[in-house]
Amino acid sequence: APLQGRAQGRAAAVDHAALGNVDAPAQVGNWLSYGRDWGEQRYSPLAQINAGNVARLGLAWFDDLDTMRGVQGTPLVVDGVLYNVSIYNIVTAYDAATGRKLWTYDPQVGAEWARLACCGPSARGIAAWNGKIYIGALDGRLIAVDAASGQEVWTTQTFEREGLLNAYSITGAPRVYDGKVVIGNGGADYGVRGFVAAYDAETGERLWKFYTVPGNPADGPDGAASDSAMQIALPTWHGEWWRWGGGGTAWDSFAYDPDLNLVYIGTGNGTPHMWSIRSNGQGDNLFLCSIVAVDATSGEYRWHYQMVPEEDWDYTCTQPMVLANLPIAGRTRQVIMQAPKNGFFYVLDRATGELLSAETYVSQNTWASHIDMATGRPVLQPGAHNTATPHLMSPSWMAAHTWHPMAYSPQTGLVYFSAQEQGDVYAAMDAGDFTFVRHRSNSGQQRRNDPELRARLMAQARAEEKGYLLAWNPVTQTEAWRVPYRVPGSGGVLATAGNLVIQGTIDQTLAIYRADNGEKLWEMDIDQAPVAGAITYLVDGVQYIAINAGWGGSPVYNLGPFTTGTAKLLVFRLDASGVTLPPPPPPGDLPRPPFLTATEDQVARGRELYGETCARCHGPNAVGGLKDLRWMTAETRARFADIVLRGLYAERGMIGFADVLDEDGAAAIHAFLIARANEDYADASPGAPVLPPRREQ
Ligand SMILES: O=C(O)c1cc(C(=O)O)c2c(n1)C(=O)C(=O)c1cc(C(=O)O)[nH]c1-2
Numbered sequence: 044a045p046l047q048g049r050a051q052g053r054a055a056a057v058d059h060a061a062l063g064n065v066d067a068p069a070q071v072g073n074w075l076s077y078g079r080d081w082g083e084q085r086y087s088p089l090a091q092i093n094a095g096n097v098a099r100l101g102l103a104w105f106d107d108l109d110t111m112r113g114v115q116g117t118p119l120v121v122d123g124v125l126y127n128v129s130i131y132n133i134v135t136a137y138d139a140a141t142g143r144k145l146w147t148y149d150p151q152v153g154a155e156w157a158r159l160a161c162c163g164p165s166a167r168g169i170a171a172w173n174g175k176i177y178i179g180a181l182d183g184r185l186i187a188v189d190a191a192s193g194q195e196v197w198t199t200q201t202f203e204r205e206g207l208l209n210a211y212s213i214t215g216a217p218r219v220y221d222g223k224v225v226i227g228n229g230g231a232d233y234g235v236r237g238f239v240a241a242y243d244a245e246t247g248e249r250l251w252k253f254y255t256v257p258g259n260p261a262d263g264p265d266g267a268a269s270d271s272a273m274q275i276a277l278p279t280w281h282g283e284w285w286r287w288g289g290g291g292t293a294w295d296s297f298a299y300d301p302d303l304n305l306v307y308i309g310t311g312n313g314t315p316h317m318w319s320i321r322s323n324g325q326g327d328n329l330f331l332c333s334i335v336a337v338d339a340t341s342g343e344y345r346w347h348y349q350m351v352p353e354e355d356w357d358y359t360c361t362q363p364m365v366l367a368n369l370p371i372a373g374r375t376r377q378v379i380m381q382a383p384k385n386g387f388f389y390v391l392d393r394a395t396g397e398l399l400s401a402e403t404y405v406s407q408n409t410w411a412s413h414i415d416m417a418t419g420r421p422v423l424q425p426g427a428h429n430t431a432t433p434h435l436m437s438p439s440w441m442a443a444h445t446w447h448p449m450a451y452s453p454q455t456g457l458v459y460f461s462a463q464e465q466g467d468v469y470a471a472m473d474a475g476d477f478t479f480v481r482h483r484s485n486s487g488q489q490r491r492n493d494p495e496l497r498a499r500l501m502a503q504a505r506a507e508e509k510g511y512l513l514a515w516n517p518v519t520q521t522e523a524w525r526v527p528y529r530v531p532g533s534g535g536v537l538a539t540a541g542n543l544v545i546q547g548t549i550d551q552t553l554a555i556y557r558a559d560n561g562e563k564l565w566e567m568d569i570d571q572a573p574v575a576g577a578i579t580y581l582v583d584g585v586q587y588i589a590i591n592a593g594w595g596g597s598p599v600y601n602l603g604p605f606t607t608g609t610a611k612l613l614v615f616r617l618d619a620s621g622v623t624l625p626p627p628p629p630p631g632d633l634p635r636p637p638f639l640t641a642t643e644d645q646v647a648r649g650r651e652l653y654g655e656t657c658a659r660c661h662g663p664n665a666v667g668g669l670k671d672l673r674w675m676t677a678e679t680r681a682r683f684a685d686i687v688l689r690g691l692y693a694e695r696g697m698i699g700f701a702d703v704l705d706e707d708g709a710a711a712i713h714a715f716l717i718a719r720a721n722e723d724y725a726d727a728s729p730g731a732p733v734l735p736p737r738r739e740q
């Protein structure tokens with residue numbers, strides 16, 4: 044009861060008007076918004092934990108989130124109460140010092156949303172304002188709950204659920220800017236028309252709506268805040284893109300400048316991915332893969348900068364956007380920075396959208412050689428656009444950097460983020476062969492032609508891949524330092540005034556580095572590879588670091604036999620002792636795969652169907668997903684069609700796919716999985732008995 048009282052009293056008392064100035068004394072110990080401040084710097088001025096003493100860091104408390112799925116959420120801390128969000132948007136309030144649970148709110152998102160959302164039931168964050176917590180649920184509900192009690196205050200449905208083009212979902216965190224809740228949505232890989240909307244934080248009433256791409260011109264204006272902007276966008280589209288929605292979803296990042304009264308929207312890829320199908324291979328397709336600045340009050344267009352004209356690669360510019368004031372060419376510039384999927388780091392003037400600089404941060408970039416500073420346009424590499432012939436693109440849709448939180452330290456002047464080099468093979472389907480299917484990946488990619496060329500290119504991509512923590516100087520556009528990892532897939536980043544940079548790693552650790560030079564100061568095995576960003580906060584004079592540790596989401600597939608414990612919320616402080624994590628489950632023997640009896644054609648068909656239907660959750664090439672399908676038991680194999688077609692495991696989120704697959708298709712996928720298991724069994728199971736022959740004669 045006393046804790047409850049404290050939560051009530053304090054959550055209601057917070058001076059949220061100070062959110063624009065999170066460094067006001069009353070706010071220094073809090074973490075009030077997804078990126079901590081409206082400029083999304085993910086930099087905390089707290090320095091009690093610092094480079095000199097971080098070696099004394101220990102686990103203070105943890106909570107088992109009881110899932111093997113990826114947990115991407117950034118918690119919030121408001122005056123001693125930590126609000127966390129787990130999969131399916133389940134929100135729990137804890138005493139931030141002790142971990143004692145105060146309340147849990149489960150919005151009861153249906154398990155089918157594990158499939159209806161492109162990338163699993165992830166939730167990256169929640170928002171706080173004036174005694175309320177805001178949840179953007181996967182199924183499109185924007186829900187306000189009372190911060191003290193966890194009781195629902197209001198709910199608004201933000202998108203239509205029915206109809207061919209309504210494959211929307213919400214994975215990103217809502218933001219509250221001066222009493223307005225801003226939320227976007229995802230679905231551009233399936234086929235939607237992207238939009239962003241703002242709601243009154245007290246009532247849930249919609250204030251404005253901004254479409255990021257034009258609809259069917261025959262339908263006339265939308266009556267939305269974006270109507271004038273669509274006049275700019277429309278001439279850059281060709282063909283009949285609206286039949287598939289066009290895409291351009293704002294599925295993750297926003298930022299806000301209260302002085303300029305601008306909301307910055309990061310937009311995503313087109314639907315279908317192939318430009319040749321979507322727009323007859325013509326036009327820039329505004330506002331795909333752009334930063335669009337709109338007036339916070341009216342939602343009206345102010346400026347845009349398109350990073351990826353002619354979007355053709357599932358490149359998105361929804362990656363974190365960070366506002367800062369930087370000394371550039373002798374004067375202080377108000378900038379917005381982003382490191383999107385395409386491997387370039389951009390610095391723009393955030394008042395005007397003027398491009399100040401852009402440089403690639405990856406070692407090879409097959410998309411563009413450089414950005415032409417006179418026109419602001421990329422200079423594409425020869426052959427960058429997709430044709431029927433498979434070619435290797437790096438960066439690929441897997442991104443040189445994706446949603447994983449990025450941090451900027453005003454103390455070092457450096458930006459920190461998880462970078463990776465992961466190429467992939469692209470080939471465009473003939474427009475005439477493209478059929479659109481609701482709630483399925485509608486990429487327009489062709490995945491069967493030239494298998495030998497593909498295999499060679501894929502082998503090259505795997506041989507060249509890298510993952511590293513990058514410290515980048517945004518003024519000089521050069522690398523300051525890097526920490527290389529074994530493989531891609533490490534998580535989001537936090538920077539603090541204690542000269543610290545904090546990141547969960549693919550080696551299943553939490554690691555802390557010196558912010559100025561990258562020297563490793565502390566690392567702990569946590570039996571999980573966190574993808575989320577850490578936060579830090581102060582309660583009763585003690586500084587804590589918290590992180591959700593649960594691997595998943597953005598495709599990372601080369602983890603090898605990856606056994607972890609369940610996802611957990613971990614909280615650390617100096618000199619904590621006595622709290623230990625339960626041991627991870629033992630690896631266990633891999634079930635030996637059965638003989639492959641299918642034909643090569645059946646396996647190839649299965650590979651293609653797997654790529655379209657299963658890879659998002661189970662990992663590209665059947666490696667590293669939520670559940671590794673190479674190592675199914677004989678019992679699971681016997682039930683394969685019932686699981687895949689008839690939803691035997693629907694309550695776990697694996698709902699049936701009978702609407703897009705038939706018995707033959709399911710059998711082909713099974714054949715592909717058996718083929719993959721046979722390929723990998725010897726390596727994955729060292730010491731196992733000699734492999735059975737690959738194929739029965
Ligand atoms: O186009 C979209 O609407 C959309 C949505 C999402 C999402 O909502 O998670 C992702 C992507 N695209 C995407 O391209 C992508 O690489 C991606 C990775 C992840 C993730 O959770 O790790 N989500 C998404």
Ligand SMILES: [Ca+2]
Pocket residue numbers: 231232311312357359
């Ligand atoms: Ca996408």
